Amino acid sequence: MDLRINGKVLQVNDAPDRSLLSVLRDELDLTGAKYGCGEGQCGACTVLIDGVAARSCITPVTTVGSRAITTIEGLEQNGRLHPLQQAFLDADALQCGYCTPGMILSGAALLKRNPDPAPADIVRAMNGNVCRCGTYPRIIEAVRLAANRKQQLDGAPRQRSEPSNNQARAWSDSKQQTQEQEWDEAPASSKPTSEPISSSQRKDAR
Amino acid sequence: MTPFEPERYELTAAPSYHFESNRRDFFKWLGGGLLVVLAHSDAQESGQGGRRRGAGGQRQPRELSAWLHIADDGRITFFTGKVEVGQNSRTSLTQAVAEELHAQPASIQLLMADTDIVPFDMGTFGSLTTPQMAPLMRRAAATAREWMIDLAAENLHRDRSQVTVEDALAIPGLLKGKALVRTVGDVQPSKPKCESIAKIGGRDFVTGAHKYTSDLKRPGMLHGKVLRAPAYNATLTSVTGALVHDGQFAGVAAEHPSLEAVKADWKIEPHPSSKDLPAHLRATAKTQPKKPLDLEAAPHKLEATYDIAYIAHIPLEPRAAVAQWTANKLTVWTGTQRPFGVRTELAEAFQIPENQIRVIVPDTGSGYGGKHTGECAVEAARLAKAAGKPVKVVWTRQEEFTWAYWRPAGIIDVRASLSDEGLITAWEFHNYLSGSSGIACPYAVETKQIEFHATDSPLRSGSYRGLAATANNFARESHIDDLAAIAKMDPLEFRLKNLKDDRMKGVLTAAAGRFGWDKRKRTSGISCGFEKNGYVATCAEITMQNGRVKIERLITAFDCGAVVNPLHLKNQIEGAMVQGVGGALFEHGEFENGKLLTDRLSKYRVPRFTDVPPVMEAVLVDRKDIPSAGAGETPIIGVAPAIGNAIFAVTGERRRHMPLERPS
Numbered sequence: 062m063d064l065r066i067n068g069k070v071l072q073v074n075d076a077p078d079r080s081l082l083s084v085l086r087d088e089l090d091l092t093g094a095k096y097g098c099g100e101g102q103c104g105a106c107t108v109l110i111d112g113v114a115a116r117s118c119i120t121p122v123t124t125v126g127s128r129a130i131t132t133i134e135g136l137e138q139n140g141r142l143h144p145l146q147q148a149f150l151d152a153d154a155l156q157c158g159y160c161t162p163g164m165i166l167s168g169a170a171l172l173k174r175n176p177d178p179a180p181a182d183i184v185r186a187m188n189g190n191v192c193r194c195g196t197y198p199r200i201i202e203a204v205r206l207a208a209n210r211k212q213q214l215d216g217a218p219r220q221r222s223e224p225s226n227n228q229a230r231a232w233s234d235s236k237q238q239t240q241e242q243e244w245d246e247a248p249a250s251s252k253p254t255s256e257p258i259s260s261s262q263r264k265d266a267r
Numbered sequence: 268m269t270p271f272e273p274e275r276y277e278l279t280a281a282p283s284y285h286f287e288s289n290r291r292d293f294f295k296w297l298g299g300g301l302l303v304v305l306a307h308s309d310a311q312e313s314g315q316g317g318r319r320r321g322a323g324g325q326r327q328p329r330e331l332s333a334w335l336h337i338a339d340d341g342r343i344t345f346f347t348g349k350v351e352v353g354q355n356s357r358t359s360l361t362q363a364v365a366e367e368l369h370a371q372p373a374s375i376q377l378l379m380a381d382t383d384i385v386p387f388d389m390g391t392f393g394s395l396t397t398p399q400m401a402p403l404m405r406r407a408a409a410t411a412r413e414w415m416i417d418l419a420a421e422n423l424h425r426d427r428s429q430v431t432v433e434d435a436l437a438i439p440g441l442l443k444g445k446a447l448v449r450t451v452g453d454v455q456p457s458k459p460k461c462e463s464i465a466k467i468g469g470r471d472f473v474t475g476a477h478k479y480t481s482d483l484k485r486p487g488m489l490h491g492k493v494l495r496a497p498a499y500n501a502t503l504t505s506v507t508g509a510l511v512h513d514g515q516f517a518g519v520a521a522e523h524p525s526l527e528a529v530k531a532d533w534k535i536e537p538h539p540s541s542k543d544l545p546a547h548l549r550a551t552a553k554t555q556p557k558k559p560l561d562l563e564a565a566p567h568k569l570e571a572t573y574d575i576a577y578i579a580h581i582p583l584e585p586r587a588a589v590a591q592w593t594a595n596k597l598t599v600w601t602g603t604q605r606p607f608g609v610r611t612e613l614a615e616a617f618q619i620p621e622n623q624i625r626v627i628v629p630d631t632g633s634g635y636g637g638k639h640t641g642e643c644a645v646e647a648a649r650l651a652k653a654a655g656k657p658v659k660v661v662w663t664r665q666e667e668f669t670w671a672y673w674r675p676a677g678i679i680d681v682r683a684s685l686s687d688e689g690l691i692t693a694w695e696f697h698n699y700l701s702g703s704s705g706i707a708c709p710y711a712v713e714t715k716q717i718e719f720h721a722t723d724s725p726l727r728s729g730s731y732r733g734l735a736a737t738a739n740n741f742a743r744e745s746h747i748d749d750l751a752a753i754a755k756m757d758p759l760e761f762r763l764k765n766l767k768d769d770r771m772k773g774v775l776t777a778a779a780g781r782f783g784w785d786k787r788k789r790t791s792g793i794s795c796g797f798e799k800n801g802y803v804a805t806c807a808e809i810t811m812q813n814g815r816v817k818i819e820r821l822i823t824a825f826d827c828g829a830v831v832n833p834l835h836l837k838n839q840i841e842g843a844m845v846q847g848v849g850g851a852l853f854e855h856g857e858f859e860n861g862k863l864l865t866d867r868l869s870k871y872r873v874p875r876f877t878d879v880p881p882v883m884e885a886v887l888v889d890r891k892d893i894p895s896a897g898a899g900e901t902p903i904i905g906v907a908p909a910i911g912n913a914i915f916a917v918t919g920e921r922r923r924h925m926p927l928e929r930p931s
Contacts, residue, residue, distance in 0.1 A: 079523075087490075092482035093475020095632070097583050098664045102868035105583055133475035146473040150465060153838050157353025158472030159583040159632030165473060184876040191868070193583045194353050194633055195845025196838065197879045 064125060066091070067135025073122070081125060082106045082117035085132060093133035093162040097191070104190030107163035108132050114170040116189075133162035136169065145169050145207040154203040156194035164190050168204045177208050294446040297344065301414065301442055303335040303407045305386065305451045332386030334407040334451065335364070337415070339442045343368065343375045345404060348388025349396050350380045350604055351630040352582075352638070354899045355835040356396045358467045362832060363401045366460050367408035369432050372467065380606045380628035390605030392636060392730060394799040394897020397831060401895065405456030414449055418442070459895055463834035468630070479632050480602045481587035485657035488589065491650040492526050493518040495666060498861030499725070500536040507531075511653045518646060520654040538861035539725045541676075545574060548678050548699045551723035556680075560695045560716050565684030567753050573742040574924040575677040575701050576855035577726050579865075581873060584632020585667040590647035591657040597624045601644040602631035609641030616645045617652070635846070636730035636900075637671060668866040673856055674731035675724055677701025679742040689754035691747075691765050698739060700724060705736025705798040705904060708743065710765040726856065726863075732843065733900040736798040737850060737907060741925050744794035744908030748915060758793050758912065759784055770826050771795055774804040774888055778824035781886045782806035790819075792912025794905045800896035801827040802888075805844075805905030807880075809913040816852060816914060816928060818880040823905060826888035827896040833887060840885035840902040847906030849874040852928045 063070050066089070073084050085091040085108070094117050097105030101116035108117045109131035136143040145168050148154070155161045164187065171178055171186040178186070183204045192200065294302070335345040345364050351357040357377055365372045378384060388400075412432045419435035420427035435441060471477040494509060494517040496502075502515070508528040509517040519526060539547045562568045588601035597617065603609045606626045614621045631638070643660055651658035662671070682695040693714040698706055703719040731737075751761035759779050766772050775795050779785075784793065788808055795804040808820040825840050853872045857864040865871040885902070907925055915921050 086482070090484065091475075092478065095479075095584070096481065096661065097585075098868040100664075100867060100869055103583065133473075137474050142470070142473065149473045150469045153466065153834055155353075155466070155469070155472055156355065156838060156842060157583070157631065157633035158469075158477060159353075159479065161472050162475045184879075188876045191583065191873055191875060193581055193635075193846070193873065195842035195874065197845060197874075197876050198841055198883055199838065201876070201879075 062123070063127075064122070064130060065127060066130045067132060075123075077121070077123050079122050080118050081108070081120040081122045081130070084122045085117060091132050091134055095159055095162065097160070097163075102189070102191070103160070104163040104167060104187075105160050107166045107190065109166055109170055112170060112173055114167045131166070133166060136165065143169065144210055145172065145203065148203040148207040148210070149200075152199045152203040152206055154196050154199035156196055160190060160192045160194075164192065164200055168200070168207070172204065172208060172211070176211060178204065180205065297336050298338055299442060299444045299446045300336055300338040301411060302333055302446070302448045303411050303414075303451055304333050304448055305403070305407065334386060334404070335411050337411055337442075339440065339444060341374070341436050343370060344378060345375065345407065346378045346385040347400060347404070348380055348382075348385045348606060349400055350391045350606065350628045350634075352391065352602075352604065352634040353632075354396070354839065355466055355832070356391070356400075357630065358464060358835060359397060359831050360401060360404055361467055362462065362464060363404045363456075363459070364408040367405050367457065368412050368436075370436065372464055377467075379630075381625070382606050382610050382627070383625045387607055390608055390639065391634075392604055392639060394801070394900050397827075397895045397897045398800065401459075401831070402456045403451070406454055407451050409454040409456060410449060410452040413452065413454065415441070458891060459829050459831040461830045461833060461889060461891070463832055466835070478629060479584050479587070480589060480600050480629050481584055481632075481659075481661045483589045483600055483629070483659065485589060485591055485659075488657040488659055489520040489522060489650075489654055490524050491518055491520045491647055491658040491660040492524040493646050493660065493666075494526055494529055494531060495670060497533055498535050498538065499858070499863075500538040500861055501533040502536075503531060504534050505532045511649055513649065516646070516649060518650050520650040520656070520658045535861060538858075540859040541577070541725075541857045542859075544676055544725070545678050547725065548676070548722045552699055552720045553722065554718070554720045556697050556718060556720070557716065560682065560693050560714060562682060562684045562693055565692055566687050567685035567750075568683065569685075569746065569749055569753065570680075570682045571746060571749070571921075571923055573679040573681065573738075573745065575679065575738040575741070576924075576926060576929060577673040577676040577728070578731070578850050578854040579668055579673055579856055579871060580635045580637030580671070580731060581667070581868075581871075582631075582633040582635060582637055585662040585664060586638065586643035586671065587659070587661040588644040588647035589657060589659045590644065590651040592648070592652055592655075595623055597648055598627070599624070599644045599648055600627045600629060601641065601647075602634070602638055603628055603641055603644065604634045604636070604638045605641075608639065609644050612641040612645060613648055617648065635732040636674075636734065639730055640672070642670075664868060665866045668856075668871065669863045670727070672727040672729035674734065674850075675701045675728035676726075677735070677738050679738065681742055681746045683746060683750060685750050685754055689756050689761060689764060691750060696739075696743070698735065698742075700728075701738040702735025703739075704734040705739040705796060707797075709768060709771055709795075709797050710747070710762075711767045712765075726858065732846065733798060733903045736796065736901070736904045737847070738925065740794065740796040740798075740904040741907045741911065742923075744796065744905075745911050745915075745921065745923065748792070748794075748908070748912040749921060752915075762793070762795060768797075768802075770802045770890070771797060771804075774802045774824040774826050777886050777888050778804035778806050778822055781824065781884065782808075782820070782822045790913055790917045792909045792914070792916055794908035794912060796901070796904045798901045798904055801825060801898060801901035803901050803905045805909040807906070807909040807913045809910060809917065811914070811917050816910065818848065818878075818910060820882040821848075821880040821906070821909070822882075822884050822886060823902050824886040824888055825898065825902050826890055827898045827901070828893035829891045829895045830887055830889040831895055836887060836898050837885045839898050841883060843900070843902035844883060844885075844906055845874050845879060847903040848878055848880075848910075850903075851907035851910050851926060852878075853926050855926050855929050
């Protein structure tokens with residue numbers, strides 16, 4: 062069977078009983094999606110399916126069909142990080158980094174359907190992703206940082222102030238270069254959606 | 268400068284030192300250059316030694332291990348047995364070396380946790396990387412720096428006072444292809460610069476490029492599955508269909524392994540249930556309290572028992588290992604906090620010498636004290652040996668919950684008395700099972716009786732971030748809060764009155780100041796504590812709805828001596844607060860009839876975005892005059908008592924169980 066992954070069509074073995082996560086990791090060596098719980102509870106395995114965050118550990122590979130899959134490996138474009146990847150670095154929004162790919166993809170899906178999420182929106186949308194190191198406040202800051210940079214690029218009036226946390230110093234060093242970046246869309250993201258992550262991911266999964 | 272008088276050994280000349288094996292032939296591997304090594308005796312002094320099993324008091328040859336190499340082209344590499352599990356030791360240690368060498372962190376490579384290459388290390392635990400490893404690294408780097416200056420002065424025919432290490436590093440071919448060795452000199456390391464630099468290698472984590480153990484592949488590799496017992500206290504009596512059956516171990520290895528064809532019989536013995544835990548701990552105590560303190564004459568006294576649940580580490584990357592046997596060597600990649608300890612476990616399991624085993628630890632998906640052991644490495648190696656191919660074993664989350672070890676539960680009995688003046692006059696404290704970390708009473712009390720009592724533990728238990736300091740601080744600071752109420756004093760004022768330690772008072776004052784304690788809402792609590800040379804104070808403000816706690820504000824002030832990297836220190840403190848909220852409010856392991864009831868994330872609640880207090884802040888008390896202590900653990904210990912004390916302030920009800928919202 063064929064899968065559309067990160068803008069390419071890849072052939073994989075027919076495997077009715079296998080999860081998308083297992084195929085990505087073991088067959089295609091796309092190991093950015095992680096195993097964390099095997100029951101869709103932690104979000105470490107998050108990928109985008111047609112731009113919507115989905116839990117690949119509970120998504121049978123046979124249910125994906127021709128929909129476009131984006132993994133963390135597909136976010137970087139021509140050596141340039143996705144703005145949310147850059148924001149995670151700038152806000153120091155990781156410790157061990159194991160949850161990070163899933164967090165970034167969940168955040169990217171959120172920003173796609175809501176370019177200016179309030180912290181409460183971020184909390185609601187990303188509550189299915191666990192960071193056991195507890196960097197949640199920084200992840201919220203990173204999503205806000207990416208949103209603010211996007212607004213600045215668009216010349217839109219800033220609706221929310223620059224995050225006020227204690228990472229200002231680290232951010233300021235990298236802001237210059239990041240502002241020159243474009244707001245890249247993940248190549249597979251096509252259909253914006255306003256569905257909440259949790260319900261859409263469950264539909265994908267079953 | 269005499270301390271740095273050249274003491275050079277060409278490696279071709281027979282040194283008076285013994286290199287443990289040809290793996291120490293660094294120059295063959297790294298090319299020529301300058302190598303700073305540490306003699307074994309120095310390592311012991313610095314707390315990094317202590318292996319040398321079977322030394323039996325005999326005089327061993329002094330051994331050298333390499334710590335820092337500067338190549339002919341200026342590349343700087345240094346070596347440590349510490350592991351990176353998200354605490355950012357890779358960054359902080361690189362900073363230490365960069366500061367001593369006046370080099371850019373980006374020009375330095377840190378090689379971590381490869382037992383064939385790096386010096387022996389006991390393991391990454393006990394918050395020891397910053398207080399022990401960083402100064403050693405600094406000494407090695409300072410030795411190299413002074414030596415480079417010597418060489419540059421010679422090369423430029425100038426007095427060494429006119430030459431800097433930057434000059435030295437800029438001279439092409441300064442080392443002239445030589446291979447030079449020097450031992451770490453008796454140099455005074457300089458103080459940390461206190462500088463925020465970004466996580467080293469951070470890019471690989473946000474792109475998914477970093478390969479954790481569980482991501483590794485070897486040619487021909489199979490995946491392994493291990494047969495697990497259906498209950499605690501179960502013994503395997505017979506098994507068929509397994510690739511390996513050896514004692515209690517049975518497993519399979521295949522491209523897509525399945526245990527379906529493995530048929531096993533088990534003999535199951537009774538196992539205590541978590542609801543009977545307090546009675547079980549008391550009944551199995553290996554020591555009994557000495558004669559209790561006589562509190563009869565005291566005007567005020569308070570006796571209470573505190574109940575602590577088992578909690579799980581849940582490193583998001585579960586235990587994982589890839590094992591590969593070649594003719595004379597077993598190589599295992601695994602996520603562990605003790606690479607050399609795992610090497611010993613493998614040597615014992617397979618009865619082969621340690622020098623035939625190489626353990627490599629890729630930067631790992633966290634540990635929190637939960638990855639000190641090598642069971643997964645042994646399992647992968649056992650299956651790989653039988654399969655004749657490399658084998659990867661990754662534990663499922665259920666395996667991790669059920670068969671990894673837990674932070675121990677515990678029972679803590681506290682008795683205390685108080686004078687009419689609001690001074691604590693006697694303090695008696697008995698901890699059953701959960702441990703003795705942080706058990707000391709930091710308050711100025713004349714009569715103290717503090718004891719730890721080991722007991723049977725129904726669940727396998729071991730280290731955890733802060734270990735028992737969390738339990739002991741919870742019991743102590745809850746009790747102190749009650750005593751303040753009995754004395755009709757403000758909880759902060761009561762603590763300050765009964766403390767003599769200025770650093771403890773300092774963090775209390777810092778946390779209270781930032782929190783606005785003097786104009787606080789009535790729904791606030793405070794606590795303080797000391798552990799692993801760090802002082803911490805936490806203030807919590809909560810609201811309660813239908814008996815459920817919502818944390819509105821959480822402020823922690825932390826004094827760990829001189830701050831190394833404020834950005835990463837704050838990140839650690841925030842992370843400890845978030846993790847602390849889980850243990851404080853809702854995390855608990857439950858088991859019944861030998862089965863773990865909380866064996867997956869859908870049954871064991873961990874802190875999520877919604878659990879993060881809207882206002883959360885780490886206040887750094889930077890004591891530049893005091894050597895840096897480790898910071899990954901201690902900030903977790905103040906969270907539970909601060910929240911418990913806030914609940915008391917709201918309701919007048921004292922909850923003496925952790926988690927505070929544990930269903931009864």
